[in-house]
Each structure stands twice: as C-alpha cells, then as structure tokens.
Amino acid sequence: MTKNFLIFVIKDTYDEFKIRMDSKSWPIYVHTANRKKIKLGDKILFYNAGVGNKNILGVAEIASKVKQKDGTTDYAVSLDKIDIWKKPALMKPIVVDLDFIENNQQWGRYMQGGVIRISEKDFKTIISNN
Secondary structure, eight states, X not given: OXXXXXXXXXXXXHHHHHHHHHHTEEEEOTTOTTGGGOOTTOEXXXXXXXXXXXEEEEEEEEOSOOEEOTTSSOEEEEEEEEEEEEEEEESGGGGGGOTXXXXXXXXXXXXXXXXXXXXXXXXXXXHXXX
C-alpha cells in the first residue's frame, strides 16, 4: 500500500505539542480533513501555525490505525520514529518550492484543516530545509 505524506497542524502552545510528543499520540477530530486517509506507516511533519510560529517542528511516522477515543466522537493515532528538530524550519522561505501551494502570496491558507496531504517530493523538500 502506498504511503501518505502528511502535515499535522497544531496551533496550540508548544507545551501542548510537547504533551503530544511525550504521549506519542496525536488527536484527530471527527471533522479533521483527510482523517479517513491516515494509515499505518504514513510519514508526517509537524507544522506550528499561528502568529510568531509558521514553522515545521519535526517528523514522525504513524504507528497505529486511527482509533476512536472511548466515550467520544474524537480519534487519535499513535506516533513512532519521532524526530523533533533542534531548530524549527521556517515555511515561508520554501513555499515557492512546494507544489501543493498554488498561491505563494496566500500560502497560509494551504496550511489549514488539521491534516494536509502532500507529495513525497514536497515532503523531501521540506525536510531538506532543516
């Protein structure tokens, strides 16, 4: 089965990101874009959105199927092979090199939706700028 290359977006504080990394789990909400396409072995990047951020924090791999949380309508996935970068990679300087961003002047709108599917080429472009 073909692997997906994804960007998981977080707009919470870095403390919330750290909690997710420590638990090796990422929440996936019922209306999250691309929720049904996430599968074991997918490669992911972590994007920190919001004022003063707009950077990639690291990479990981999906280590479980998307599982519904007990007693809720929300889901979560387990993470493995987590690599949080010492220095986050800024997105703005590389948007012109990314195929999934069609309008470089309004690139932030392509970083919305919780989970963004990208090509392997774009994935490699982003990680090569770390």
